[in-house]
Amino acid sequence: MRFDLNGEPCDVTFAAHKTLLEVLREDLGLTGTKHGCELGECGTCTVLVDGTPVLSCLVLGLACEGRRVKTVEGMADGPRLHPLQDAFAELGAAQCGYCTPAFLLAAEALLAANPRPARDEIKQALAGNLCRCTGYIKIYEAVELAAARMRGEDAKPATESLYGHP
Amino acid sequence: MATRKKKATSEHRVIGKALRKVDAVAKVTGATKFADDLALPRMLYCKLLRSPHPHARITAIDTTKARQLPGVKAVLTGQDLPIAFGILPVSQDEHALCPDTVRFVGDPVAAVAATSEETATAALDLIAVTYEPLAAIASAEQAVATPTPRIHDYGPAGNLHKLINLEFGDVDEGFAAADLIREDTLFFEGSTHLPMEQHAALAQYTADGKLTLWSSTQTPHYVHRALARVLELPAAKIRVIACPNGGGFGGKSDPFSHEIVVAKLAMVTGRPVKVTLTREEVFYCHRGRHPTLMWVKTGVKKDGAITAMHFKSLLDGGGYGSYGVASTYYTGALQTVTYHVPRYKFQGARAFTNKPPCGPKRGHGTPQPRFAVEVQLDKIAEQLKIDPAELRLRHLVPPNSVTANYLRVGSMGLGACIAKVVAGSGWKQKFRRLPTGQGVGLACSSYLSGAGLPIYWNNMPHSGVQLKCDRSGGVTVFCGSTDIGQGSDSILAYIVAEVLGVDPFHIAVVTADTDLTPVDLGSYSSRVTLMSGNAALQAAERARDILARHAAKKLEIPDERVVFADGRVFDAQDPGRGVAFAAAVQLAEAAEGTIGTVGSYTPPRSPGSYRGAGVGPSPAYSYSAAVAHVEVDPETGIVRVPTIWIAHDVGRSINAATVMGQVEGSVYMGLGEALMEEMAYRGDLKVMHKIPSLLEYKSPTTLEMCDVVTYLIEDPDPNGPFGAKEVGQGPLLPVMPAVANAVYDAVGVRVDEVPITPEKVLKALKRKAKGEEPRYGPTAFPEIDWPEPSRVPPPWEGGDGKEVEGGRGRSQATTGAERQH
Numbered sequence: 001m002r003f004d005l006n007g008e009p010c011d012v013t014f015a016a017h018k019t020l021l022e023v024l025r026e027d028l029g030l031t032g033t034k035h036g037c038e039l040g041e042c043g044t045c046t047v048l049v050d051g052t053p054v055l056s057c058l059v060l061g062l063a064c065e066g067r068r069v070k071t072v073e074g075m076a077d078g079p080r081l082h083p084l085q086d087a088f089a090e091l092g093a094a095q096c097g098y099c100t101p102a103f104l105l106a107a108e109a110l111l112a113a114n115p116r117p118a119r120d121e122i123k124q125a126l127a128g129n130l131c132r133c134t135g136y137i138k139i140y141e142a143v144e145l146a147a148a149r150m151r152g153e154d155a156k157p158a159t160e161s162l163y164g165h166p
Numbered sequence: 167m168a169t170r171k172k173k174a175t176s177e178h179r180v181i182g183k184a185l186r187k188v189d190a191v192a193k194v195t196g197a198t199k200f201a202d203d204l205a206l207p208r209m210l211y212c213k214l215l216r217s218p219h220p221h222a223r224i225t226a227i228d229t230t231k232a233r234q235l236p237g238v239k240a241v242l243t244g245q246d247l248p249i250a251f252g253i254l255p256v257s258q259d260e261h262a263l264c265p266d267t268v269r270f271v272g273d274p275v276a277a278v279a280a281t282s283e284e285t286a287t288a289a290l291d292l293i294a295v296t297y298e299p300l301a302a303i304a305s306a307e308q309a310v311a312t313p314t315p316r317i318h319d320y321g322p323a324g325n326l327h328k329l330i331n332l333e334f335g336d337v338d339e340g341f342a343a344a345d346l347i348r349e350d351t352l353f354f355e356g357s358t359h360l361p362m363e364q365h366a367a368l369a370q371y372t373a374d375g376k377l378t379l380w381s382s383t384q385t386p387h388y389v390h391r392a393l394a395r396v397l398e399l400p401a402a403k404i405r406v407i408a409c410p411n412g413g414g415f416g417g418k419s420d421p422f423s424h425e426i427v428v429a430k431l432a433m434v435t436g437r438p439v440k441v442t443l444t445r446e447e448v449f450y451c452h453r454g455r456h457p458t459l460m461w462v463k464t465g466v467k468k469d470g471a472i473t474a475m476h477f478k479s480l481l482d483g484g485g486y487g488s489y490g491v492a493s494t495y496y497t498g499a500l501q502t503v504t505y506h507v508p509r510y511k512f513q514g515a516r517a518f519t520n521k522p523p524c525g526p527k528r529g530h531g532t533p534q535p536r537f538a539v540e541v542q543l544d545k546i547a548e549q550l551k552i553d554p555a556e557l558r559l560r561h562l563v564p565p566n567s568v569t570a571n572y573l574r575v576g577s578m579g580l581g582a583c584i585a586k587v588v589a590g591s592g593w594k595q596k597f598r599r600l601p602t603g604q605g606v607g608l609a610c611s612s613y614l615s616g617a618g619l620p621i622y623w624n625n626m627p628h629s630g631v632q633l634k635c636d637r638s639g640g641v642t643v644f645c646g647s648t649d650i651g652q653g654s655d656s657i658l659a660y661i662v663a664e665v666l667g668v669d670p671f672h673i674a675v676v677t678a679d680t681d682l683t684p685v686d687l688g689s690y691s692s693r694v695t696l697m698s699g700n701a702a703l704q705a706a707e708r709a710r711d712i713l714a715r716h717a718a719k720k721l722e723i724p725d726e727r728v729v730f731a732d733g734r735v736f737d738a739q740d741p742g743r744g745v746a747f748a749a750a751v752q753l754a755e756a757a758e759g760t761i762g763t764v765g766s767y768t769p770p771r772s773p774g775s776y777r778g779a780g781v782g783p784s785p786a787y788s789y790s791a792a793v794a795h796v797e798v799d800p801e802t803g804i805v806r807v808p809t810i811w812i813a814h815d816v817g818r819s820i821n822a823a824t825v826m827g828q829v830e831g832s833v834y835m836g837l838g839e840a841l842m843e844e845m846a847y848r849g850d851l852k853v854m855h856k857i858p859s860l861l862e863y864k865s866p867t868t869l870e871m872c873d874v875v876t877y878l879i880e881d882p883d884p885n886g887p888f889g890a891k892e893v894g895q896g897p898l899l900p901v902m903p904a905v906a907n908a909v910y911d912a913v914g915v916r917v918d919e920v921p922i923t924p925e926k927v928l929k930a931l932k933r934k935a936k937g938e939e940p941r942y943g944p945t946a947f948p949e950i951d952w953p954e955p956s957r958v959p960p961p962w963e964g965g966d967g968k969e970v971e972g973g974r975g976r977s978q979a980t981t982g983a984e985r986q987h
Contacts, residue, residue: 031203032196034412036362037445041860044362072196081194089190092827096651097193098200098362098412123868130860132362132413133651135834136868138827162184163822164829164878165590 006074257487272450340474344465363412453525496531499782572774579815605912616693618783630684639748667730705765836901918943
């Protein structure tokens, strides 16, 4: 099968029953995409197919012939982190980091469609992704911070997000 | 042995700052290697066959057909791993594969290693197990009433695993002096950790007899010990590497069947073997919150001063011991560290049932009693017509004091916490003043900064650190601690960087590898920042002393004038005179040879020495207060929580941003337990898990999560590194009672049980409408044949922390965790 993986053409041979998740992790060695249930319940395996978040555990690899697939490995621009990655690191939006790749990609799709999302729009966009560490709050703040920076604003994290309220 | 204490000051360059974690880039690029991300050449895949019965005898296992399946390299049954294990020395009641009896649906009975996961799964279907079903026990109450068949052949009686009876002063006398006595019965449902990462382990065994296990474990040291015991290998030939955990919350703290099984399969086949549990299997591993029935009787004076408290708990332990003896003690340990309790009686029981074993989940045994006590205090405040915040503030445990059960409280910032959430939430304008359907509730809590005693009895440090200073200027910290997302790797770097005046991101951190790192007992009981932090502090100060000596010689100044900061080592009186940090290392290395130091930490000895005194002591206690705002729909019973205000006394933040993350994450998990999370069982016997999946086990998504307004209180504790106390667990505890108290404020009904589901709220509202007691919750605590109490007079009644004569009844084996001296 040939498809576009993180901006590069990719040829890969795999057993026909394999999911995109399995192809990415097992046949292509891209273990940045995680799994939490392999039943489409947790969102942890989210990748972008033609720019849309999909659950890679529910997509057959073969269904991606000729499509554009983006994983967390394709987010950074060379050694430069994507603004979302940078904001997640800065705010501690990644605690254990296991759900992080999925949240980053879901957020990237959101910001591509809506560069200035309200908090409720972020919640809606990320409602299919579970995180057990953060309570989601640092994730919202990181998405807002990255969105501001991607709009060209010189944004900084709020003092109370990092140090608490006075 | 106490380490030198450091107080944080504004001069600190690292401590207290909101820095990135040292592994942040790896986490956001997907580069972090979790256990299932590892693969080795010629690796085999393991699958476990699990019991479909809740309780049964295994009469025969035939693996012939499975062994004949092409691609299958080995099949194991209980006979291959006959040695029992368990996390506590007193509860060695587990086998990697059940040899003769299964005790819950999901108990493992056989294992296969094959060239593919598909083949291994197919082979499981070819294993024929013959079971002779036994009567199953579904609840703790049923276990109390049903002594036979016994699920285990140990424990004080029948299906009781543990009985505790402790009395600190004459509570009857205390009740006689009370103006008001309340008795309440409450229930806390079981819940599970639900880490996003499914447990995984990879084992390699080489021809030189060396076994290596990579695992998603919070406790590599205990896994190391269990492997040596069960596999009968020299511990020195076993290397356990804890991979970064994709969430733990206590659920990866036991040595597990699957870890032992892949190790044995690697030994048998000579090939690497990996296992990754399915989400369903993660539910069977469980070790989550014990379902706990509680009865609490509290006597108070008119001003709310407690005269005596009598607390009873009954824990549903599931099929095995796990941490259960400690969990049971914990349901009685920390009632005394928030408000002054002059006389205290605790009776705790843990029962075996035929469900997945319970164990330590975030808060370990203390959220349940905290829920009970804080809800009851809300009721007491109402009866006494005292504002619940005021009632608590009046009777706080003083700092630097010893409680009735001999816990030594150091710094105590609960008063400041209450003041913050009261002011921030607008409590005084809202409490009992919001329109029907809206309400606010307040609750407080405390938690350990690490357990004072190790799990197995020994006199060695709880945490060790080695430090290497390289002539390049590089510094490497080695510590057995395990990063489960809480940031423990970063804490080591920050502390060393602060002392040596170098950039924390220039420090290499090597952790959680039994070959490379000194022992740290593990990531549990909120111990790591305080204990590994103190060990790192000691190692770093020793390194600084060595470097300072030689830098001072070069600069021709006294040692004490040498300052370490900004990557330089210089004269405090003439900061321009100095050398680069690397040059300071070179001077020292030229004079003394390779520069390395060690540090270690052992908690201070607890003042209590009665049996059971080992559970509860901690070098320092954190404190939290929370106010929850709820909206209750009286038509549907649905409870929404828009906002929680929480203040947490962390002693001192090592990194403020990670502290914030722990507080918010704790509130989140507490909200889940308050409203929806439960291990629900189905079927006639109520022992089959109700669809073990992430969809059916309800946990808060972005749509249910509340806003959190966080206040950090810094009341430095002399036992913490730079004054730091815990933050990972404590802030979870006040959330459930704050929500329950707010529901009462909103609609005038008491739901004395979590989770507070719409059905329960509606039932209570219906009762209220009918003029019955406006309440949903348990009504009775079963009769239990308690042993004679251990009587320990409190410190203010001349006690010395020991039991007095005429104390305890039956004798039982003493555990490391229970023993004090």
